[in-house]
Amino acid sequence: MSAAGTPIRDLDTPSVLVDLDRLEANIARAAAFAREHGISLRPHCKTHKVAEIARMQLAAGAVGLTVAKLGEAEAMADHGFGDIFVANQIVGPIKVRRAVALARRVRLSIGIDHIDQAVALGAAFRAEGSELPVHIEIDTGQRRAGVLPGAAAVELAEAVSRVDGVRLDGVFTHQGHDYLVPSRDEVRAVALTAQDAMVATAEAIRAELGTGCRVSIGSTPSLIDGALRAGVDELRVGAYVYLDASMANVVGHHDWCALTVLSTVVNRPTAARAVLDAGGRALSRDRRGAGTVLGTPGYGHVVEYPEMVIDRLSDEHAVIDNAGAGVAIGEKVRIIPNHAGGVSNLFDHVFAVRAGVVEDVWRVVARGRNR
Amino acid sequence: MSAAGTPIRDLDTPSVLVDLDRLEANIARAAAFAREHGISLRPHCKTHKVAEIARMQLAAGAVGLTVAKLGEAEAMADHGFGDIFVANQIVGPIKVRRAVALARRVRLSIGIDHIDQAVALGAAFRAEGSELPVHIEIDTGQRRAGVLPGAAAVELAEAVSRVDGVRLDGVFTHQGHDYLVPSRDEVRAVALTAQDAMVATAEAIRAELGTGCRVSIGSTPSLIDGALRAGVDELRVGAYVYLDASMANVVGHHDWCALTVLSTVVNRPTAARAVLDAGGRALSRDRRGAGTVLGTPGYGHVVEYPEMVIDRLSDEHAVIDNAGAGVAIGEKVRIIPNHAGGVSNLFDHVFAVRAGVVEDVWRVVARGRNR
Numbered sequence: 001m002s003a004a005g006t007p008i009r010d011l012d013t014p015s016v017l018v019d020l021d022r023l024e025a026n027i028a029r030a031a032a033f034a035r036e037h038g039i040s041l042r043p044h045c046k047t048h049k050v051a052e053i054a055r056m057q058l059a060a061g062a063v064g065l066t067v068a069k070l071g072e073a074e075a076m077a078d079h080g081f082g083d084i085f086v087a088n089q090i091v092g093p094i095k096v097r098r099a100v101a102l103a104r105r106v107r108l109s110i111g112i113d114h115i116d117q118a119v120a121l122g123a124a125f126r127a128e129g130s131e132l133p134v135h136i137e138i139d140t141g142q143r144r145a146g147v148l149p150g151a152a153a154v155e156l157a158e159a160v161s162r163v164d165g166v167r168l169d170g171v172f173t174h175q176g177h178d179y180l181v182p183s184r185d186e187v188r189a190v191a192l193t194a195q196d197a198m199v200a201t202a203e204a205i206r207a208e209l210g211t212g213c214r215v216s217i218g219s220t221p222s223l224i225d226g227a228l229r230a231g232v233d234e235l236r237v238g239a240y241v242y243l244d245a246s247m248a249n250v251v252g253h254h255d256w257c258a259l260t261v262l263s264t265v266v267n268r269p270t271a272a273r274a275v276l277d278a279g280g281r282a283l284s285r286d287r288r289g290a291g292t293v294l295g296t297p298g299y300g301h302v303v304e305y306p307e308m309v310i311d312r313l314s315d316e317h318a319v320i321d322n323a324g325a326g327v328a329i330g331e332k333v334r335i336i337p338n339h340a341g342g343v344s345n346l347f348d349h350v351f352a353v354r355a356g357v358v359e360d361v362w363r364v365v366a367r368g369r370n371r
Numbered sequence: 372m373s374a375a376g377t378p379i380r381d382l383d384t385p386s387v388l389v390d391l392d393r394l395e396a397n398i399a400r401a402a403a404f405a406r407e408h409g410i411s412l413r414p415h416c417k418t419h420k421v422a423e424i425a426r427m428q429l430a431a432g433a434v435g436l437t438v439a440k441l442g443e444a445e446a447m448a449d450h451g452f453g454d455i456f457v458a459n460q461i462v463g464p465i466k467v468r469r470a471v472a473l474a475r476r477v478r479l480s481i482g483i484d485h486i487d488q489a490v491a492l493g494a495a496f497r498a499e500g501s502e503l504p505v506h507i508e509i510d511t512g513q514r515r516a517g518v519l520p521g522a523a524a525v526e527l528a529e530a531v532s533r534v535d536g537v538r539l540d541g542v543f544t545h546q547g548h549d550y551l552v553p554s555r556d557e558v559r560a561v562a563l564t565a566q567d568a569m570v571a572t573a574e575a576i577r578a579e580l581g582t583g584c585r586v587s588i589g590s591t592p593s594l595i596d597g598a599l600r601a602g603v604d605e606l607r608v609g610a611y612v613y614l615d616a617s618m619a620n621v622v623g624h625h626d627w628c629a630l631t632v633l634s635t636v637v638n639r640p641t642a643a644r645a646v647l648d649a650g651g652r653a654l655s656r657d658r659r660g661a662g663t664v665l666g667t668p669g670y671g672h673v674v675e676y677p678e679m680v681i682d683r684l685s686d687e688h689a690v691i692d693n694a695g696a697g698v699a700i701g702e703k704v705r706i707i708p709n710h711a712g713g714v715s716n717l718f719d720h721v722f723a724v725r726a727g728v729v730e731d732v733w734r735v736v737a738r739g740r741n742r
Contacts, residue, residue, distance in 0.1 A: 012465040012742050046686060068687045088687060089637040091648070091701050094383040113638055116700050144683075144690055145638045145646050176685070266460040267484055267516045275516050277462070281716050281741050285656045312515075314547065315417060315712065316439045316459060316741065319515055329487050330462050341686065345652050346716070348739055367739075368719055370652050370687065371383050 003351060006358045009332060013264040014278040016343060016350040017334065020359060022258035023053070023241060023352075030223060030240050031060035037228055042066050042085060044218065044238030047341040049366035050350065051079035053241060064107070066218075066236045070098050071369030073108065079365060083107045085135070087172060087218070087236060089117050089145060095371075096124045099132070109133040111172060113146050115159045122165030133169040134160065135216065138201060140173045140194035149197035150204065157205045157213070170214030171202050172236065178221045179294045184250055187293060191222030192229060199231035221294065224250045242340035245301040246288040254301060259350075260334035261300070261343060263318065265327055274308075274323035278335060279316040284342030300335040310335070374722060377729045380703060384635040385649040387714060387721040388705065391730060393629035394424070394612060394723075401594060401611045402431035408599055413437050413456060415589065415609030418712040420737035421721065422450035424612060435478070437589075437607045441469050442740030444479065450736060454478045456506070458543060458589070458607060460488050460516060466742075467495045470503070480504040480540060484517050486530045493536030504540040505531065506587065509572060511544045511565035520568035521575065528576045528584070541585030542573050543607065549592045550665045555621055558664060562593030563600060570602035592665065595621045613711035616672040617659040625672060630721075631705035632671070632714060634689065636698055645679075645694035649706060650687040655713030671706040681706070 008017055034041035043057045044066040054065055054076060064083030067073045073084045083106065090099050090110050099121065102108050112118050112134045125132045138153055139146030147153050153171060160168045175194035178187045195217060202213040216234035223237045224247065239247055242259040261282055267275035288294050298310040299318060305327065312319040318335070327333075337343045344350070345367055352360040379388055405412035414428045415437040425436055425447060435454030438444045444455045454477065461470050461481050470492065473479050483489050483505045496503045509524055510517030518524050524542060531539045546565035549558045566588060573584040587605035594608045595618065610618055613630040632653055638646035659665050669681040670689060676698065683690040689706070698704075708714045715721070716738055723731040 010465075013463070014741060091635055091637045092384070094381075113640065114700055139640060143644070144685060144688055145640060147640065264462055266462045269484065269510060269516060269518065273514070280655075280657070280713065281739075284651075286651070314515060315716075317515055329485055342651065342656075345686075346739060346741070368717060370385060370717070 003358045003361050008262060008351070008353055008356050008358065011262055011351060011358070013262050013332060014282040015262045016347045017260045017262055017353050018350050019258045020352050020354040022256055024056070026241050026243055026256060026258055027056055027060050030237060031062070033223065033226065034235055035061060039232055040234040042216070042234055042236050043241070044068070044087070044236055045072060045076060045366065047238035047344060048241055049344050049364045050362045051076065051365050052362045054081060066238070069370055070095055070102065071371045072366040073102055074098070075366040075369045077102060077106045081106065085109045087111050087174070089113060090121065091117060096120050100124050100128050103130065103132060109135060109169060111135050111137045112160070113137040115156060118160045118163045118166050122163040124165070126165030132166050134166045135170045135172045136160070136168065138171050138173040138198060140175050140197050141190065142174060142177045146173065149201040153201045154204050154208050157209060161209050161211070168211065168213070170216060170233070171198060171205070172216035173198055174218040175222065176219055178219050179288060180292050182292050184225065184293055187221045187250060188225045188227045191225065191227040195229040195232055199229055202231070220247060221250045239341065244340035245296045245336045245338045246294040248301070248336065249294050249296065254336060257336045259340040259343065260303060260336055262332055262334055265329055265331045265333070268327070268329055271325055272321055272323060274320045274327050276318040276320070276333065277316065278318050280313045281315050281346060282343070283313060283318065283335060283337045284339055284346060285313055286339035286342045288338050296338050300337045303334040303336060305333065374729045374732050379633060379722070379724055379727050379729065382633055382722060382729070384633050384703060385653040386633045387718045388631045388633055388724050389721050390629045391723055391725040393627055395427070397612050397614055397627060397629055398427055398431050401608060402433070404594065404597065405606055406432060410603055411605040413587070413605055413607050414612070415439070415458070415607055416443060416447060416737065418609035418715060419612055420715050420735045421733045422447065422736050423733045425452060437609070440741055441466055441473065442742045443737040444473055445469070446737040446740045448473060448477045452477065456480045458482050458545070460484060461492065462488060467491055471495050471499050474501065474503060480506060482506050482508045482543060483531065484508040486527060489531045489534045489537050493534040495536070497536030503537050505537045506541045506543045507531070507539065509542050509544040509569060511546050511568050512561065513545060513547045515547070517544065520572040524572045525575050525579050528580060532580050532582070539582065539584070541587060541604070542569060542576070543587035544569055545589040546593060547590055549590050550659060551663050553663050555596065555664055558592045558621060559596045559598045562596065562598040566600040566603055570600055573602070591618060592621050610712065615711035616667045616707045616709050617665040619672070619707065620665050620667065625707060628707045630711040630714065631674060631707055633703055633705055636700055636702045636704065639698070639700055642696055643692055643694060645691045645698050647689040647691070647704065648687065649689050651684045652686050652717060653714070654684060654689065654706060654708045655710055655717060656684060657710035657713045659709050667709050671708045674705040674707060676704065
């Protein structure tokens with residue numbers, strides 16, 4: 001795929017455009033934040049799944065990568081990355097074998113939230129004559145994975161400390177419930193409450209076990225707000241590289257949004273309706289916490305016509321019911337999706353553009369690596 | 372990828388399983404319906420995007436394939452299929468050039484709903500010394516693409532008949548608003564109303580132009596109900612091959628559902644909650660008309676625990692809040708997704724299984740071919 005030098009208006013649609021000026025600024029902004037506060041930045045690659053972007057993040061000072069799946073970790077290892085944290089639970093003999101194989105190639109660490117996971121991993125790594133660093137996932141309010149902060153986490157940490165083959169390195173959380181709160185002030189409150197619970201839990205584990213225990217937090221909305229307590233060691237943010245339409249609600253504008261989906265108007269069936277060639281299979285159907293601080297009207301922000309609302313998506317169509325007369329069949333528009341990470345997983349390539357011209361085409365190397 | 376002979380319980384997760392007995396029965400059932408009623412069946416490949424399944428559909432009597440995108444058509448042409456209808460509008464010089472190139476390889480036909488589309492295609496095919504068969508899309512109530520039945524369609528047909536390089540072959544509709552009605556009786560009513568409008572419109576076009584005009588309809592819910600008016604020539608259904616959880620509402624049971632997502636329980640954070648390793652990136656976030664005849668509780672039907680509801684999805688997790696005590700970490704379950712076609716587009720391979728054992732691994736050759 002050679003498209004360097006092509007003006008974006010001459011690209012076929014739907015295509016994913018990544019604005020390099022904005023991407024670089026987003027990467028630099030988070031890196032500066034981490035540097036200023038003396039914490040590590042370990043960006044989550046699930047947002048982009050692109051080796052070139054991960055390299056830019058490391059070049060800006062990131063200490064390593066975060067991924068959601070072993071398959072993503074394997075893809076990134078294949079592209080030369082050497083320090084990867086799987087912020088998820090690894091369950092079952094097939095995945096345990098894959099983890100052992102991967103740990104021969106990279107500095108791998110993995111999340112756990114139940115002693116059974118640690119026991120299975122420990123047995124495999126002990127047989128390998130090796131030791132896997134693990135991090136206990138803490139549920140700071142998202143109600144997904146993780147043990148509760150405080151006593152439950154300390155109890156699990158004690159149990160893990162007795163398992164050969166694994167070594168407890170720290171605690172981590174994804175305070176993703178900040179996507180659902182009704183105001184930016186509450187984003188900040190969620191972040192600080194979660195950080196307080198994490199720092200206290202790590203202190204309790206250190207006191208109980210007499211070991212170190214690092215504190216890692218995630219979620220981009222909190223980063224945008226800059227909320228940070230002393231005692232946090234590491235920031236695992238992902239969405240900050242692209243800052244999609246939902247994140248624009250927290251930022252307050254769309255000027256930092258780096259990813260757009262280029263789309264063509266293919267129908268004008270009525271004076272009010274326009275149909276674009278980017279449906280659920282290009283934009284994803286993500287609404288990201290509709291009705292709250294990150295909620296968005298419709299299925300994406302149309303850059304050229306910000307008043308337009310994408311009311312409905314089918315697989316290959318976006319339907320706009322308030323298009324007005326000014327949009328013609330054949331016209332191309334850019335859509336900032338609600339959830340850029342969902343878009344990344346639908347495309348094999350993205351176009352890296354600057355000032356409206358393609359500089360490079362990047363393969364989404366971890367697309368679909370969901371095992 | 373060689374997995375033949377593997378019991379499904381030994382597969383890594385999340386994986387897509389296609390039950391061959393059910394798939395074959397679904398294909399045979401629709402083929403028999405078309406044969407009994409003397410109409411053509413031109414299945415929509417967007418549901419599966421798999422060459423092996425398209426071959427099974429043709430072997431059962433299908434006259435050709437339907438696709439949503441030129442990219443899907445190109446992928447299917449690469450796998451030897453020779454008669455392909457793109458049930459969508461082709462707009463812009465890049466796609467017109469691709470259509471010309473593709474028509475050198477296969478019998479291609481394309482949908483239109485505006486004279487500008489026909490003029491652009493006609494100019495390119497005339498320059499090629501060729502003629503493209505086109506079909507006018509009719510909006511029978513879905514309010515997406517298409518012109519209204521009756522006078523608007525006849526007017527467009529007349530205009531198209533004066534364009535060299537294209538030849539009007541028929542009219543087509545996707546009566547997809549049957550996904551949103553509140554009862555199975557209304558599914559039937561939508562289908563018959565749409566068919567009446569299509570047949571009348573085709574008759575008006577024939578009378579006005581003195582030419583033939585074939586009538587093609589789509590949408591699986593109507594097929595399940597068997598609603599069919601005289602004068603319909605062709606059935607373009609897609610979802611019938613897999614019959615997902617939404618379609619099960621119309622069928623009345625899950626026994627025909629051919630596609631499942633095999634998933635592992637990775638967390639049991641509380642007595643009530645279970646977390647599976649199949650999130651939005653494995654199941655898609657599709658609800659398919661929630662609250663209506665096709666609406667489903669949650670994000671998929673768990674085969675082994677039908678009372679469970681998948682309340683929430685994040686990218687890589689499904690969260691069940693009513694799991695009860697009986698489900699253990701490491702246990703594998705099969706999920707019938709709400710929208711099987713959305714799942715197909717997320718995976719590079721599916722496992723073809725019979726009686727719980729893998730027979731073959733099929734590549735999803737048109738995955739992501741959304742241009």
